[in-house]
Structures are given as structure tokens and as C-alpha cells.
Amino acid sequence: MTKKNKHNWTLPAGTEPTELDKKVMQFQDKGILVPTRNLIKTPEQIEGIRQAGIINTAALDLVEREVKEGMTTAELDKMVHDFIVSQGAIPACLGYEGFPKSCCISINEVVCHGIPSDEEDFWEGDIVNVDITTIFNGYYADASRMFIIGKTSPANEKLVRVAKECLEIGAEAAKPWGLISDIGKAIEKHAKKNGFSVVRDLAGHGTGLEFHEEPEVNHYHDKAKGMLIVPGMVFTIEPMINMGVADIFVDEEDGWTVVTEDEKPSAQWEHTFLVTETGLEILTH
Numbered sequence: 001m002t003k004k005n006k007h008n009w010t011l012p013a014g015t016e017p018t019e020l021d022k023k024v025m026q027f028q029d030k031g032i033l034v035p036t037r038n039l040i041k042t043p044e045q046i047e048g049i050r051q052a053g054i055i056n057t058a059a060l061d062l063v064e065r066e067v068k069e070g071m072t073t074a075e076l077d078k079m080v081h082d083f084i085v086s087q088g089a090i091p092a093c094l095g096y097e098g099f100p101k102s103c104c105i106s107i108n109e110v111v112c113h114g115i116p117s118d119e120e121d122f123w124e125g126d127i128v129n130v131d132i133t134t135i136f137n138g139y140y141a142d143a144s145r146m147f148i149i150g151k152t153s154p155a156n157e158k159l160v161r162v163a164k165e166c167l168e169i170g171a172e173a174a175k176p177w178g179l180i181s182d183i184g185k186a187i188e189k190h191a192k193k194n195g196f197s198v199v200r201d202l203a204g205h206g207t208g209l210e211f212h213e214e215p216e217v218n219h220y221h222d223k224a225k226g227m228l229i230v231p232g233m234v235f236t237i238e239p240m241i242n243m244g245v246a247d248i249f250v251d252e253e254d255g256w257t258v259v260t261e262d263e264k265p266s267a268q269w270e271h272t273f274l275v276t277e278t279g280l281e282i283l284t285h
Contacts, residue, residue, distance in 0.1 A: 040232035048139035053283040056134040077116035092133035104131040124150040143284035144270040163241040163267035180226030184218040199240035208234040238270030
């Protein structure tokens with residue numbers, strides 16, 4: 001543990017510590033990595049993130065109603081864009097570090113960050129991840145779902161189902177005053193039990209006031225203990241589960257599209273969560 005990490009939680013000068021402060025500092029004094037105080041969201045901030053989550057969820061509901069064989073990924077992206085803008089919100093992906101579209105659409109062996117295109121259609125049997133992040137009044141909410149186009153193979157169906165179970169199991173493992181590493185340990189155990197692997201090069205993340213904040217949320221059993229989970233934190237859990245090997249590569253041509261090394265299918269589900277006194281609350285239903 002570095003000295004910098006050991007003293008993350010500090011009080012403003014002249015501030016009396018709250019019960020939350022005292023509890024966090026007890027863990028900090030034991031050498032456990034704790035969040036910075038500004039990662040604990042205020043009630044006003046939580047409500048803002050929740051409102052962004054309502055719009056984000058409605059956008060994914062629209063995808064569920066409209067996605068079909070023969071549609072291009074660009075057509076679906078435009079639907080998402082137009083809906084988010086109609087709600088007075090902003091699609092966070094558009095222009096983020098140069099990303100050219102309003103959501104990520106990743107099909108079959110594409111793990112994540114697929115760029116919608118007029119030249120890419122949905123086909124019968126495809127498994128599709130649509131990842132949307134919405135900014136509303138300056139607050140961010142981030143979620144993704146899997147969709148199956150028509151009928152697919154039993155192996156693909158299992159992959160999609162287990163990936164969703166991994167998200168749910170990871171959320172159950174995230175206990176207040178536990179450690180971020182508990183999440184990945186539970187996820188990887190379930191994925192391996194079902195014969196699948198977990199992508200290690202990408203992670204969940206804090207969110208709410210910015211697109212990406214601390215903490216980093218690994219989805220595998222990381223021997224490093226990770227950050228303390230404190231009520232008021234907001235972060236995503238978004239395990240990427242592969243049918244084959246865990247290794248991935250980024251398409252050199254577009255610099256974004258992440259693909260499984262063996263080009264076997266991958267599946268991912270994601271929610272934005274609030275840590276409460278009793279567990280996690282989903283902010284992106």
C-alpha cells in the first residue's frame with residue numbers, strides 16, 4: 001500500500017467528523033484503500049444520477065422494442081440518439097475521446113465499443129450488446145443489455161444468460177464495508193463454473209459526475225484487495241464474459257472495436273449502482 005493511497009479520506013479543516021467519516025477512517029488506519037471523500041455522492045447528486053438513469057433505461061427499452069433482423073446498426077444508433085435528445089439529455093458516447101456515434105453496438109465476437117455503421121446489419125442468431133450512457137443536467141448513468149436477434153444457438157443463449165447472472169452475482173457480492181475485489185471474485189467463479197472466461201483488460205468504474213471515475217471494478221479474482229465499498233459510492237458493474245479465451249484485441253483500423261482473440265462470442269450486461277447501507281440499488285432499471 002503506498003502512502004498516497006493510505007490517506008485518501010481527509011476532512012476539510014475545521015470539520016467535525018460524521019459517523020461515516022469515523023468508520024471509514026477506522027478502515028484507513030488499518031491500511032485498507034478507501035475512496036476519497038468526494039466519491040461519496042450527496043442526496044442531490046444521487047437524485048440527478050437517478051433521473052439520468054430513467055432516461056437511459058427508456059432508451060434501452062426502445063432498443064428492445066425496435067431492434068430486428070435487417071436493421072443496420074446505424075439506424076438503431078440514430079433511434080437512440082434522437083430519443084435521448086428528445087428528453088433534453090445528451091448521449092455521452094458521442095464525441096467522447098473521438099467516438100463517432102451515440103451508443104456502442106457490439107455483435108457476437110465484438111466484446112464492446114462496436115461502432116454503429118450503415119454497412120452492418122443485424123442477422124438471425126446474432127447476439128448483440130447495446131451500451132448507452134446518458135447525461136442529464138450534468139449527471140451520468142451508464143448501462144447495457146444483451147439482445148438476441150430471432151433464434152440463436154443454445155450455446156449463445158447460455159452465454160447471454162450466464163453473463164446476466166454474473167452481473168447479478170457480482171452485485172450481490174458488493175456489500176457496504178466490503179471490498180471491490182469481492183465483486184470480481186464472485187463473477188469469475190460463476191463464469192468459470194459454466195465454462196466461460198472473463199475479460200481482464202476492461203473494467204467497471206465509478207460514474208455519476210463524470211463518465212469514468214474511481215473506483216476501478218475488476219470482474220475477475222484480483223489478489224489485490226481493492227477499494228473499500230462505502231455507502232454513497234456510485235459505480236458500474238459490467239462483466240464481459242467470453243465463450244472462449246479471455247484475451248482480446250482492439251481493431252487497428254478504427255481504434256475502438258474490442259474483439260475476442262479467438263473470435264468466439266462474448267456477452268455483457270451492465271448497470272449503474274448506488275451503494276446503500278444494506279447493499280446496492282440499481283439506478284438504471
